[in-house]
Each structure stands twice: as C-alpha cells, then as structure tokens.
Amino acid sequence: MNFQLTEQQRQLVDSVHDIHRRKLHELCKDDSGEGIARLRREMADHGLLGLNLPEPLGGVGLSLLDTVLLIQNLQACSSTLGALSHRSSTGAVGAIVELGTDEQKRRFVGRVCQGEIGIGIGITEPEAGSAATALRTSARIDGDHVVINGKKQFVSFVNHNHFTVVYCRFGDSGSPKDIGAVIVPHDAPGFSHSRGTLNMADELLFELYFDDCRVPRENILADGNAFGRLISVYNAERLGSIARMLGSAQASYGMAVEYSKTRRQFNREISDFQGIQWMLADMRVKLEAAQLLTYRAAAGAGEHGLPVPFETSIAKVYTAQAAKEICDDAIQIHGANGYTKEYPLAHRYAEVRGGSIYGGTLQIHKNMIASVILDRPLSQWKKSR
Template sequence: MDFELSQEQKEMVATVRAVTQERIKPRAMKYLDGTFPWENLKDLADIGITGMAIPEEYGGLGLSVLDTALVVEEVAKGCYTTAMSLMPQLGVQTRILAQYAPEDIKRRTFDGVIRGEYVLSVCMTEPHAGTDVAAIRTNAEIKDDRVVINGTKTLISKVDEAQLFVVFTRVNKVPGREGIGCVLIERDTPGMMRTGRFHTMGGEYLYEVSFENVEVPLENLVIKGDGLKKLMNAFNTQRCLNPSISLGLAEGAFEESVNYCRDRTAFNRPIGNFQGMRWKLAEMYRDIEVGRSMLYRAAASANPYPNPQLAALAKMYCNEMAIRVTSEAIQVHGGYGFTDEYPVSRFYRGARYGTLGGGTTETLKELVGKKIMADFPHDGFLGTGMF
C-alpha cells in the first residue's frame, strides 16, 4: 500500500497553493458581497485547472477525481467563493456534458471552460423538491424537432454568470425516477427568467429561475430517460468535491490558528504554550487528518465515478468536521475571530454550506445505513477485504 501522492500530484498542489496564497487569498474579502471571482478563475485557468475534468480530446487534461479534489481543497484554503466557482468546471455539469452531450455542444462549450471564460450552471432543486430529486415537476415536452420546457428551479448557483444551464427535468410528464431527463439551455433563451436572488452567508448568490415555454432544439435533450440514475452516478464526484472544500476550509482555519497561537501572547507568553490551546490544536489536527484519509480514499475509488458509500461517508464526516474545526478556530482567535478582519470567520461561514449541498447529511446517513443493512458481511469487518 502506498499512501503517498505522486510527484506530479505534489507539484500540481504546490503550484495551486502558490497561486492561491499569492493572488487568490489576498482578494478573498472583496468577494463576500457576491461578486463572481472572474480574475481568480482566470488565474486558475492559466495553470490548466479549469480544464482538469475535460477529456484530452477536447483540449482538457482529463485528470482523475482525486486530482480535482486535491486542487479544490487547496483553493478553499484561500477563498471559499473561488473554490465554489470551480465546482461547475470540475463537477457534475462538466461530466454530464462530457458523457452525454452532442459533439457540437462539447466543442462549443469546453474551449471557453478551459480558458476560464465559460461557466456552467446545474439546475436541480425546486421549491418543493430538494433532496427528493425524483419529485421534480419541471417538464420538457418533446414536440417534433423541438423541446419545450416549463417549470421553476431554486437555490441555483452561477445564474448571472453561466452561459449554459444543465437542467434536470421530467420528460413528457413521465412519472417517477424513470421520467427524469436532462436538457441544455443556453443563456438568454426566450422564456428563461431569473425570478429571485438570495445572498448566502458564505458570500455567493443563489437564484430562482423560471422557464416559461422555453424552446430548444431536440439535440439539447441530452438525457431522455432514466436520468436520475445517471445523475446520481455523476453526483458521487460532487460528493468528493464538496467535502474537498470543507477539508480545505478546515485546513485554512487550522493554519491561521497555529500562526495565531505562536504570535499572540497572554501573561507574557505565546498562547500556544497553554495546554488548553495545544489540546484544541491537537483535536483540530486529528479531525482534519481523519477527514483527509476518508476523502482521498473515496476520490481514489473513482472508476470513472467514486464508490457511492465511500463518497457519502467522506462527505458526511468532512462537512461536519469543518464546522467543528472552523468554529474552534474562531475560539482560538478570541474576539478577533468574530470579525471580518481575520480569515477564520470567512472559513466558518463557508463551512456551513457543506452539509446542505450535494446531498444533506441526513440523506447520506440513510443511504449508508441501508447499505449496511443490505450488504455488511456476517463475519464482520475482516470479511470486507477492504482497508
């Protein structure tokens, strides 16, 4: 067994860390108002990051889920908003297009994504259907060589910036999981409207989008049926990238805390010389290392998508771990940690998103619990043949 990253991965992480610490982190404050970090995305595009998930035949790097997780983790240490801006380029939207979209759409779309000029938005959640994706009501009606879409999506990211929307919808009103499909809608298509906007505690905006008799060519219906299964397969990648942000936020908060404990003095000595502070750091470090091991194992299982149970476990743990660690980081900083002048408050606000997006913690616990009841071997852990 080899738990070491390859030399190429180490060099990649070092390059991303340098860009993040030198350029992206110093700008983090300016994006708390919801402004999209285009300049940061361009800096990452310049070193190839925005093309990591795009197959090589379209000009991308075609790298692994683990590689993308390593990068997202590193960017999150500097800026939550920028890490979130990478999700469309590395996550489910791009992977759905790469696997199912027509050639002309891939070639028109991927070049802009690679350059950091093109953002994709995925539209799933509806006002009455979040976790229960199979209950969505948005419908795509096939009419000869056209598809007509009607419905509403909510809590959608990147709406003001996206050039292409990957919309999961019912097809011809077929009920249940089998009726779910996926349609691509380009920006400014008549009938598509932004009908609401919500500023989040993490700093970015989420939106409500309505479709009223939106017409697209038939070839834009990239998944006609059984789309939920295909979506969930791709979503296991998202369940590694989401906790990568959580892990990066926890690591960033921990790094700030260690430095603060070295520099801040009380009673004529650094506060890191007090047992209470050292124990806090030890527990934070322990939790981060457990999360890293779980996440890397889940990401490394991808073939081409991560193992669903490992991805769920990694997401559950890292999401909740990040909330604990970033909260403790604020405590380490005392009153300063509660201000915007210190990065730990930003890390904490960003960490709170993890348990909500990409499958709530409660949903994932149920998924893992069902798997245990169905498949856990009678002879126990040794019978799994897994580490």
Template sequence: MDFEFSDEQRMTIDGARRFAAERLAPVVAELDEKGEVNLEALKELGSLGYLGMTVPEEYGGSALGAVAYAGSMVELSKADAGTAVAVSVQNSLVNDAIVHFGTEKQKKEYLPKLAGGEWIGCFSLTEAGAGSDPASMVATAVRDGGDYVLNGTKNFTTSGAIADAIVVFVRCDPQPGGKGLSAFLLTKDAAGFQVGKHENKMGIRTSSTTEMVFSDCRLPAEALLGEEGKGLKIALSTLDGGRIGIAAQAIGIAEAALDESVRYAKEREQFGKPIAELEGIQFLLADMATDVELAKTMLFKVAWLKDSGHKRFTKEAAMLKLFASEMAHRVCHKAVQIHGGYGFMKEYKVERLYRDQRITEIYEGTSEIQRVVIARNILG
C-alpha cells in the first residue's frame, strides 16, 4: 500500500491548483452572478491535457489515469465547481463512453478533439419524466433504411449550450423498459438538433445546463455508440466513473469551505477573542476537517481501483459519491454557520459554496439511487 502520488500525478495536480488560483478563482464570483461559462479557461484546460486524462495517448489523450484526474478535479472545484463539472463530464462521461464503446472511426474522429479541448462534449441522458429512472425515457430513434431518425427532448444536459459533441440516449424499442435504449454520438451541427431552454440554476452557475431538442434528426447508423439496445448498460457503467468526478467536485467544494472557515474563525473576533478560540467553533472545524479527510481517502481509493483496471468498483463508487456529496452538504452548512450573517451574504465565498454543493447530492445519481446501488451490491 502506498499513499504517495507519483511525480507525474503530483505535478499534474499542482498544475491544476495553480491554474485554478490564477485563471478560475479571480473571475468565478462575477461569472456566478451572471450565470456565464468560463469557456476560455475550459478550452485552455483542454490544451494542457486536463480534458483527456483517461483517453489513451494514441487518441490525443494525456492518459494519466483516474488518481491524477480525481486530484485535479478537487483543485479545480475548490476554485470554480461550475467549470469543474464541465471537466468531469468531458472526462468521465463523454470521453470514457467513447473510449469504451466507440468504434475505431468514432474514436479517431471525436477523441483527439475532445481530449485537446478543441471540442466540448456533453452527455444527454435525463428527460423531464426520466431522472433516476432512465429506463422510462420517451425520446426515440426510429430506423429508416440505413439511418436512424431521433425525436424528443432531453433536459438538464451539462455543457449543453457549449457542446460540440453530444452523447445522447434514446429509445429504439417502443416496448417500455431499459432494454430498448441506445446511445448515439453526434456533433452539434446535425440537422434536426438544436439546443433548447437554458436553465437558471441555484448553484454551479458557471456551467451551462440546457434542454437538447431533437426534431426528425437523421443520423447514419454509424452514429450508434455501442450496440443497439445496450444504451442503459453504457449509461450505467459510464456513470460509475462519473461518480469519481462528482465526488471530487464535492470534496473540492467542501475543502474550500473548510479553508474559508479556518481563516474566518481566526480573524473574526467576538466576546473579545477570535471565535477560533471558542470550543463550539473548534468542534465544528474538527468535524469538517475529519469529514473532508475521510472523503478524500475514499476518493483516491476508488480512483486507484479504476486505474488498476480489472476490478469492479460500482459499489465503492456509489459509496464514495454518496458520502462525499452528503459530507460536502454538512461541511458547507457548518461553514455558513461559522460565518454567521456574513456567510449568508454574496460577498463571502461560502455563500456560493453552499449553493454549489447542493447539486452534488442529486446529479449523476441521487443519494437515494446510490443507496439503492450499495444495498443491491451488499445483498447480492
């Protein structure tokens, strides 16, 4: 057992920390207020290799693996959780789905552009009536000669407005249930596709979230990602890796809230002394630090499981995502409490962290779904 990062991992994570401090942190408050994406920084992260961390080098990736990716995601999330979620979606959901299920032609066409940041990718699974239960989706793909014709509206798609490449899940078999789902890979210029409503969100406001509208969108059969009817399997196995990214995001948010709270507690004076000298505040800080440390340890364990390749990590990824997101909730709640009235004000960073944290308990599998996954795994 070895808890040390390799030189490469450490340098990559240090690079993400410096980038976050210099390129993300100075503008995040303003972009959060406006609800705007930091597309320039996202593309720059791509040119440095942070958008292709699990893509093999032969397809233009930096291929450093899940541990370096998880550590980098924590650092980016500490500064700007909205930009970080776009990094997570690109690495964990879009790239990984293409790496594992794409044809050689799809890999060659899509991966170099995605891994280098020339293209931004999105993963369009959710529908208005199909959230935790993706098998109930109603968007369809109907075979027509050699083509498929897609119809329907997907929603809550992260990076929807800025995406060049789209992984979308639709129903090929009209019979209800998960067996009829298929995944398709297309570019934003496909006729019959357009970006729909832009969502105005509580948190991670520096990420784009939109509807994706398909109206007689005709795609050639080669746009199919993986086999027809295997869409649910592709979605679920890809989301296992996604949970590492979202857990890392939650941990980054929590660590930022902890750092802010430690600093504030030392500066803020009440009853004639810094509040850090009050045991009530010390206990909050001690619990926050313990929470963050435990989640981080589990993060790198699951990332290591993924890097080691042959092991299944569905249960561990679900435990990690569940614990890290609910941990971030506890930590951000305490961070606002330590800041008192100031924590409720937008001038203080913890106000944004509190809002940004909330979605981590919901997307890429709600806490309830993680518990279902864990229970199924331990009950057999």
C-alpha cells in the first residue's frame, strides 16, 4: 500500500495546470454555446477528454485513479474544465463503452473524445428521484425505431449536449427488470426540452419531453434487464463528480491560505490568529482524508474496471460533507469578500452543495453503506399489504 502519488502522476497533475495557464485560461471565460464547443475541441487537442476511455476507441486510456486526479485538478483550475473532462470521461459515455455494441462505440465514443459531441444522462423523473426504479418513461419497439414517451427532469448540460442516454422501461411489468436505455439524439422527432431552471450554482437544469419520440432502433443501449449494469457504470460517473468536489475544495482551501497571509487586521496578518490557523488545519485534514477515500475507491477499480459501490459511497458521503465545510470555511476566512460574487468562493460552495443531492443523495449513499455493514437488502420500498 502506497499513499503517495508517483512521479508520473505528479507530472500529469503539473501538466494540467501548465496547459490551463498557457492555453485554456482565457477560453474558459466564454460559456456561450460556441465558447463551450471551442473549449471542448481545445481540450481534445491536449488529450483532456475521454481520459479513462480505451485508446482503441479514441480515449486517452488512463486508469480511473489517474482520471480522478486529472478531473480534480482541472476542476481546481476552472469548473468548466472539470465539467467537460468529467462528462467526456466518466460521464454517460461510459455506459456506451460498457454496454454498447461495437457499432455504437464506433459512432459515439471517438466523437466525444474529439470534442465533437457531448452526451448527458436522463434518469430522474417527477415521481422517480431517489426511487429511480419508479421511472415511467416508456420505450416501445416499432419496426426499425423505438418510440419513447415520458418526461425527465433536473437534467444537466442539455444545452451543450447533442445526445442523452435516457433510462426507460421496455415492458409494463412495473419491475426494475423492464429498465433499459436509449441514446436519444436531441434532434429526434418528438424530443424537446425546457428552457432550463437556474440552480444555486447558476447552472441550468432541464426537463426533457418525449412525445412519441422516434429514435432509430440501433440507438438502443439495452432493451430491458439493465438497471444493475447501468448503475454499476454510474459509479464511475459518481467518482468523477466526487473528484470535481475535491477540486473545488482544493481551490477554495488554496485561496484561503493565501488570503490569510495577506489580509491584515489588528496590525497583523490574520494567519497570525490561532482561530484562523485551526480553521486552515481542519480544512487540510478534511481535504486529505477526502482525497484518500476517493483515490482508494478509484484505485479499487484496477486499470480499467469499475469502482466498488461500497467504497464509492464512502468516498461520496465523506467528500460531499468535507467539501461543503472546506468551501464554507474559505468564505469565512475571506470575510465579506468571500460572500461576494467578485470572488469565486460563493460559486464553489454552491457547486459542491449540489454534490449532496445529485448522483444519489447522501442519505441514499448512507443506506447503501448500512446495507453492507448490516448485510441487509438495500430496497427501501414499502411492502404492499
């Protein structure tokens, strides 16, 4: 067991900060549709998309641990870089790599890695939040097409994506066994989406509408019996989002250290005060503990496997909590400056706050951890009488 980064990993991390400084810093300021498209292509040119995806499919072929390290550090540089690297690596495209046909991999994965397209994930519905298997969106095969009806909500990044992997039901038994997934192009007939609702971190979350939406049959990723496999892949997506929380916490901690050394009150630097020193020490302890749990979960996946759900849930619960506290303390150390939008700290806090909700809420992850500890079934469904 070795808890230190290798020389190669340190170089990888340094190279990301260097590329950000030299090539990406300015591009990150433009979050228009064109700006994101340009940034995607530039990141692809520097090998920063498709980090853990297999090289034969156009990916960089890194291990999940190295991928998590890079997503964390890209996020520390800029939330947009963290989002794009995460979504193109451990995001919905992973479901195509794991479950897709050779033809689907050929059609979609390389284009994601080249920065040509973005793919999101549509699971959540009005009546199916934490109880994801309650989803109702239906899929019916009709000749060469699959016809989808239903609604999704709280879906991220739809305005910058071109496809969504939509979880839907291929039967009407009501059991999770009906659940499969379809890769839906955003220009498919019968597909539309809302204008989006701003969340706390000023990101848009969308509703997706499927009204006899017709998609070519070759876009079916799984025609039922796939919920377990889809969620196994989704654990890699969860680790990517945990890495993003680490990146925001790392950046906030770094800013707090620097600010404490320059801000003067009572004719001395505020870092002279033990009250501030203890906050910095607590922040560092939490950051390192969160990193170790996250890196363990990523390393547990081996070279190109999937993370162990138990380790992923532990990393998620601790990191989400720690990141909120670190970002909150960073705001505190900056005083009123930290609370303004002139500084990026309020945005960092708002972003990590979402991590306690998306990808399974903290309560759902604690249920998963407890079900392993107590060796009890995870199902939370009330039994019908």
